[in-house]
Amino acid sequence: MSTTVNAVTCPVCGCLCDDIELTIENGVIAKVKNGCAMCESKFLSYKNEHRNKTPLVRKEGKLVPVSYDEAIHKAAEILANANYPILYGWSSTDCEAQRVGVELAEEVGGVLDNTAVVCHGPSILSVQEVGIPTCTLGQIRHRADLVIYWGCDPWSAHPRHLERYTTFTEGRFEGSEWKEYMNKVKASAGKKKLLSLERREIVKRKPEPIIEKVTVNKPPETLSKAGRKLIVIDVRKTMTAEVADYFIQVQPGKDYELMLAIRALVKDHELDVDQVAGVPVEYLEELVDAMVNCEFGVIFFGMGLTQSAGKFRNVDVAISLIRDLNRRTKFAILPMRGHFNVTGANTVSTWQSGYPYSVDFSLGYPRYNPGETSVVDVLLRKESDAALIVASDPASNFPRKAVEHLVANPLIVIDPHMNATALLGDVVFPAAIVGIEKAGTAYRMDHVPLPLKKVVEPPEGILSDEEILSRILEEVRVIKSQKMQEAA
């Protein structure tokens, strides 16, 4: 039996493409249409035989299979007895689970944090400093005639971003630049092939490595072309840069400087230097002309700004630039959010507690002070005494010292897969994969909520994040009331 499911939302990146078509054969996803490589890989690999099928609890140093009841009781006991537990992850699960997560954090008086803290957290700090002029992605599709990607590479990380929302889409007031770029991509692919052939020919002679340099003479003519313009600013020539009309290579760590120079130019100041951050001033003047003269411009920024030197100051100055530009024309700025529901994690946390991440409930009310209440800092100060990790793998990407403290204390992990953190955990729950085996809600990078579908059944007996968390919460309340009675 084969059926097709339309309009499936893809639970991979912040683009949240919702036009995926899946073919289900005998209860298994057989074919993926419309998706990018990441999407296909997620929808086709969910049935991975390495998936853990039962809850595990560490006994005498070894993780052994147990029932959900036992694991839930064990997890609840850990959390109820902890003084200062951390509850981290959340960005790859649905809003329904996140809502229970906030309630659980409040119940146990812990620190609730999501992966934004090591990602776009600095962007949020900047929004709290200067605000953010932004819009939904469709607004860009319909209106933007200038698209700038700064410190991000959608071609690789958000593969359908250009095709669905920006340069390659057909909007009401702006057309698609698809054809032109196809020609360009073909030409550059041909060129690359030639180059590699040549290289293979001369490889025995060990030539100097070919480093592409930005030509210092004249900006390309494409900047004055009609239609949508695409500009990429990055420290290296990314895949997106290859198709861009204009690429500006900024020296690593000098985004802030470059942005300030652009701000000065937007305000009609003259610069007394020849170059800023490795970019000739004539180039910048050209860029600023394009910015000021567009009808609707947008900057997308990624980790290149938020996690390089300067962090939230980089984003701060980027948003300030957009504020300045809005005095001349219409401009917007959007962060390129990574996980499919990291925006949802911030959103849910904000409406329930007032704060988007790093929320400390230990005093009975929400408190927020990233740097103090952010999870990495709590771990580095060795303050937490238990942890619940949901849909995330901090053991493989937190600082080593932080991970050491994380695993030194009781560790509960809820994840569909046996990731590095799960291997180090004390209680490990397998969970249904949100967006494939569990329906829910996720927020796109521009805060548009989209429903996630359940297209196949989870492996037998496997619960969802939401169910597991609800049961832990219930059990925590039971344990706490027992303790109260004992004390009385």
Add this chain to the structure above:
Amino acid sequence: MELLIKNGFVFDPINGINGEKMDIAVRNGKIVESVNDRRAKKIDATGLTVMPGGVDIHCHIAGAEVNTGRLMRPEDHIKDTERKTTLTRSGVGYSIPSTFTTGYRYSRMGYTSLMNPSMPPLEAKHTHEELNDTPMLDKASYPLLGDWWFVLEYLQKGDLTECARYVAWMMGTTKGYAIKIVNPGGLESWGFGRNVHTIDDKVPNFDITPREIMCGLAKVNKMLNLPHTIHLHTNNLGLPGNYATTLDTMRALESVATDGKPVAHITHLQFSSFAGDDWGSMRSGAEEVAKYINAHSHITCDMGQVIFTDTTTMTADGPFEYTLYQLSGHKWVNSDVETETSGGIIPFHYKRNNAVNATQWSIALELALMIEDPWKIYLTTDHPNGGPFTAYPKIIGWLISRKARMATLKKCHKKAQKKSLLPTLKRELSLYDIAIVTRAGQAKALGLKDKGHLGVGADADIAIYNVNPETIDIARKYKTVRRAFGNAAYTIKDGKVVVKDGEIVQHVDGRTIWLDVQTAEQVKVDEEMRRRFREYWTVEYENYPVTNHYLKISDPRTIKADV
């Protein structure tokens, strides 16, 4: 469960009851004729004021805009926190409280129903998710439809019937309650950073004017028999001299008013009643506006009172927020929504010693006092735009007591004092009038038949305040009244006591009210519609509607349309 409220002074304007001592009987969440005197749980309301539960016709409490406001203002939350208790969830307060805190604080003031007035249809799920987490209250939302491309295109073609069908479809799709129009034409113009300045300006890229949008949608509203009128935020809002635009708007809508009934609700009227040519010469236009409203019956409105405090302004009127940004240089959020609307947020501190702010404060009170019929103007702050809703008791104080408002006026900027009309206004509202402007009038304007009164069959949403109208002169003892309205002696929601002495005693979830508008011919969901969807939005048709999954307790109202 039965409940008997004994011996209170009952104020129930819809049923014409003005402070009579009587009992109110409740069974299964509804008001009934009588209950078993022995079995019923009794509340002794001797010496207390009994009113229907409060109804707020316009307060921004949930959705994308509100939440971005929360996100951007940690400094607003840090000074005002709510601890978790065994009954209630924790949260933060002040100008944009977290959802649970919003519910609890409204409930403590005796409110039981709220209208969330600006819901971008594309982000409607978000609004409903937040409303689910706003306890203690029944709520509804108004989808923003004034600059929706479908509406612009059908009105441009003059095809009212088709426009009405799509509006009906949108009500059901977003689970909305009324047509919200914000700066008609201006939001579409703002897509390219422009605005409209009179009601006859052409909207760029569309062959239509704000006048045609407002009148068109007002007609559509009538064709669909919607319980509320169009809910209108005027053009040029917040700019000096805009009272003229407001008068033009009201005059334009006369053409739709044929049966003497209201056809439009002009919301936060204070922000639309500025006279003068610039900020320096800005003064009150309340007299002219009030005069017009007194002479006509097709308009209702709410105050949009300004409170002298630090608050957060948020509206779908993106260009207006941009103006505020230029004025203040404060942190600024702009948020345009494809095909539908825009939005903006700016923190704002209204100061007594600022001539413009003080004049704004005065304008709202002038309007409330000069518009003679309390059934036409209701008490709001346009929360949180004029100030947080927690300031309602203060406003009640100003309305019932000349002494109270003169005391505040005395502390205002000299220029504003000189220009204010308040010294000439002797009117002091009675508790009966207060019951109209805080519940009965609002429920009536909303067409909520089971709210805002205590007649048999009404929802048992009741507020009891510690005010004895027989023993105190409310105009002199306005501070007592203020305290009483800030901390209800009892709030009863659907027959359950949820607040006692200003404290939450029970956590209940409210319903989400929405309209199921039935048109003779419905919008066809065919390939053409899907194609149009893909063209206009960046989401698929199937993923757009708010399904029942997003309503914790759904309360649909079926409406039979004329088309």
